[in-house]
Amino acid sequence: MSYQFITSATLPTRHGEFDIHMFENEDGQEHVMLTVGLPVVDPKLKQDKEPNNALNGQKTDDTAPSIPLVRIHSECLTGDAFSSLKCDCGPQLNAAMQAIQESGSGAILYLRQEGRGIGLTNKIRAYALQDQGHDTLDANLMLGFPADARTYEMCSAMLAHVGVDEVRLITNNPDKVAYLNDNGIRVIERVPLLVGVNDINADYMATKRDRMGHLLDKDINTKAHHNK
Numbered sequence: 001m002s003y004q005f006i007t008s009a010t011l012p013t014r015h016g017e018f019d020i021h022m023f024e025n026e027d028g029q030e031h032v033m034l035t036v037g038l039p040v041v042d043p044k045l046k047q048d049k050e051p052n053n054a055l056n057g058q059k060t061d062d063t064a065p066s067i068p069l070v071r072i073h074s075e076c077l078t079g080d081a082f083s084s085l086k087c088d089c090g091p092q093l094n095a096a097m098q099a100i101q102e103s104g105s106g107a108i109l110y111l112r113q114e115g116r117g118i119g120l121t122n123k124i125r126a127y128a129l130q131d132q133g134h135d136t137l138d139a140n141l142m143l144g145f146p147a148d149a150r151t152y153e154m155c156s157a158m159l160a161h162v163g164v165d166e167v168r169l170i171t172n173n174p175d176k177v178a179y180l181n182d183n184g185i186r187v188i189e190r191v192p193l194l195v196g197v198n199d200i201n202a203d204y205m206a207t208k209r210d211r212m213g214h215l216l217d218k219d220i221n222t223k224a225h226h227n228k
């Protein structure tokens with residue numbers, strides 16, 4: 001699948017101003033990238049790596065803070081827009097936007113892969129099964145879906161648009177780190193992000209840790225009481 005840049009504009013937010021870039025694949029599926037301090041690379045200059053780096057004004061030295069801070073965020077309408085307490089997505093998105101603004105250089109890749117890639121209606125079907133006592137992973141399997149149906153293949157094209165091939169990645173999900181490292185984007189550092197844990201989603205977080213390989217503290221339940 002190929003991904004094409006369509007258009008961009010500025011986007012002022014309560015965290016600060018971002019540039020918002022729109023990408024589309026052949027099926028018309030849209031993905032969104034918010035950036036700070038990352039000039040667009042002229043595709044005509046792409047063959048020559050050194051001039052691009054100089055053009056970007058980044059990576060002029062090799063110290064970690066000059067490497068852009070990047071968050072790959074999968075769409076979660078219920079968490080991102082409706083303040084759902086069933087997951088940690090909304091607080092994660094806000095914390096990442098804030099951290100990227102403070103760092104002065106970075107990107108949010110907002111991937112339209114709602115419900116770990118099964119879509120919103122199927123995620124709500126999975127929520128209905130969770131209302132009956134099944135966990136997030138079993139609910140997906142009971143509906144005939146894999147535990148996680150996402151891909152990160154669009155990330156390379158999106159990051160190439162702003163000349164980024166090394167990142168400090170904000171995530172607890174080792175799949176994202178592995179995917180980037182295997183596909184030409186070097187993850188220099190994984191930056192953990194533990195926000196938005198509460199009494200309602202503590203079991204969901206524990207399932208992600210115990211059954212889905214997420215790199216989360218052992219004492220999530222304790223954290224729930226002072227990290228709302």
Ligand SMILES: Nc1nc2c(ncn2[C@@H]2O[C@H](COP(=O)(O)OP(=O)(O)OP(=O)(O)O)[C@@H](O)[C@H]2O)c(=O)[nH]1
Nearest residue numbers: 074075076087113114115116123126136171172173
């Ligand atoms: N199918 C399904 N999707 C869910 C459920 N809860 C959240 N999601 C989706 O899961 C995605 C977020 O995935 P998470 O596992 O929370 O986090 P992650 O992106 O893998 O990892 P981090 O980078 O550490 O946040 C979003 O697309 C949500 O819509 C659920 O119970 N079932």
Ligand SMILES: [Zn+2]
Nearest residue numbers: 076079087089
């Ligand atoms: Zn969510």
